[in-house]
Structure formats: C-alpha cells, structure tokens
Amino acid sequence: MEVGSYTDIGKQRNLNEDDYYVSDYVSRLEAIYAMVADGMGGHAAGEVASSMAIHVACDYIEANFEEDKGAKAIEELLKGAVLSANNAVFSSAVTKDGLSGMGTTLTMCFIFGKNLTAAHIGDSRMYLFRQGKLSQLTKDHSLVSELVEKGSITKYEALKHPQKNVITRAVGSSAEVTADIINCELKEGDIILLCTDGLTNEVTESEIIEILKEKNVLMGHAQSLVFRALDNGGRDNITAVLLKI
Numbered sequence: 001m002e003v004g005s006y007t008d009i010g011k012q013r014n015l016n017e018d019d020y021y022v023s024d025y026v027s028r029l030e031a032i033y034a035m036v037a038d039g040m041g042g043h044a045a046g047e048v049a050s051s052m053a054i055h056v057a058c059d060y061i062e063a064n065f066e067e068d069k070g071a072k073a074i075e076e077l078l079k080g081a082v083l084s085a086n087n088a089v090f091s092s093a094v095t096k097d098g099l100s101g102m103g104t105t106l107t108m109c110f111i112f113g114k115n116l117t118a119a120h121i122g123d124s125r126m127y128l129f130r131q132g133k134l135s136q137l138t139k140d141h142s143l144v145s146e147l148v149e150k151g152s153i154t155k156y157e158a159l160k161h162p163q164k165n166v167i168t169r170a171v172g173s174s175a176e177v178t179a180d181i182i183n184c185e186l187k188e189g190d191i192i193l194l195c196t197d198g199l200t201n202e203v204t205e206s207e208i209i210e211i212l213k214e215k216n217v218l219m220g221h222a223q224s225l226v227f228r229a230l231d232n233g234g235r236d237n238i239t240a241v242l243l244k245i
Contacts, residue, residue, distance in 0.1 A: 089172025
C-alpha cells in the first residue's frame with residue numbers, strides 16, 4: 001500500500017478548515033483507513049468541526065474495529081464512527097459560544113484486503129482511478145447536485161452556479177444524519193482519491209487523470225493535484241489524500 005496526502009490553505013482563506021487523517025497500514029490484515037473533512041461555520045467554527053469529526057471518528061474506529069468480522073461489520077463500524085462524530089459536533093454547536101451552526105463534510109474509506117467500504121456525507125469526494133479511467137464513487141449532497149439530477153441545470157451550469165457551495169447534508173448540522181455507504185472491490189494498481197471541494201472546484205476530472213497518469217510517487221501526485229488547484233485559482237482550502245493498492 002502506498003499513501004500520499006497534501007493540504008493547503010489556498011489563496012483566499014485565513015484558516016484551513018479542511019482536515020484529514022490516514023491510519024497506519026497493517027500489512028498482516030491488508031487494512032488501512034483514511035478520511036477527509038471540510039468544515040463550515042463562522043470564525044474558527046469550521047476548523048473546530050472538521051478537526052472534531054476526524055478525531056472522534058478515528059477514536060471510534062480504533063476502539064471498535066474487530067479483525068475477525070466481515071464486510072457488513074465494517075459498514076456498521078463506519079456508520080458508528082459517523083454517528084459519534086455527528087453527536088460530538090452537534091453537541092458542541094448547540095452548547096458552546098461561537099460554534100453555533102458549525103458543521104463539516106466527512107468522507108472516509110476503510111480498505112480491508114481487497115474490499116473498500118466508505119461512508120460519505122457532504123460534497124467532499126471519493127474517486128477510483130483504474131487503468132487510466134477516473135470514476136466518482138460518491139454523490140455530492142449539495143443543492144446543485146440535486147438540480148442536475150432533476151435536469152433543472154446541466155453539469156456545466158452547476159460549475160458556475162451561485163449556490164454551488166450549498167450542501168444539503170453535513171455532520172453536526174442536525175441531531176441525526178445518515179451517511180451514504182459505498183462498497184467496492186479493488187484491484188492491484190487502483191488508486192483511491194479522497195478530496196475536498198477546494199480541489200474539485202478548481203481541477204477538472206481530465207486534469208486529475210493527467211496528473212495520476214504521470215510516473216510519480218503518490219506524495220508527488222497529491223502535491224501536484226493541490227498545486228494545480230492553486231494555479232487554477234485556489235479560492236478555497238484544498239486537500240487530497242491518495243491510497244494505491
């Protein structure tokens with residue numbers, strides 16, 4: 001397993017409200033997990049939300065993972081991690097001064113052998129890069145995504161829509177939240193990309209493919225993706241995490 005990750009505050013933000021985590025790879029189990037979060041809220045609340053969600057989700061996984069369980073148990077593990085993160089963020093948002101209304105996206109994946117299980121809330125994304133082709137595995141929980149699905153606007157119009165940053169589901173925005181669960185069987189050479197919208201709003205899928213096709217280590221790929229987003233505008237915080245089988 002090869003890992004690469006990089007984050008940048010971008011050119012227009014005062015704080016980096018993105019956060020991410022990649023666990024150690026356990027070769028005996030062929031197991032690793034990773035996650036990204038993009039916080040939102042006034043002042044430093046977004047930074048608090050993303051950091052809290054990542055830490056609580058990681059603690060839950062570490063405390064509850066059992067190696068002799070199957071794929072269904074991994075789904076339940078990730079669902080539990082999301083619920084714990086949501087409880088922590090929501091509780092802080094409603095009880096602590098200055099944190100009202102905060103929330104965060106949360107996209108996480110757990111690779112166990114050749115099986116990938118993921119949980120997803122918000123508009124941070126997970127992609128699969130396989131044999132030169134890029135597939136988006138997650139579905140954005142956003143207003144423009146819903147409009148595109150209904151046929152009200154095109155994908156091209158969504159890129160420039162004035163409400164493209166409005167998300168419809170977030171960790172901590174309400175007392176209850178439901179994560180999308182994704183399952184995928186991986187093959188040797190596959191690359192998983194987890195990223196925040198600071199990357200996908202600035203870098204096209206064809207540019208992502210171009211970078212991932214280059215002969216480079218994953219850390220170099222992660223840096224190249226973030227640097228391309230900066231070159232293309234860098235209007236938001238940018239985070240990219242890559243895992244290669």
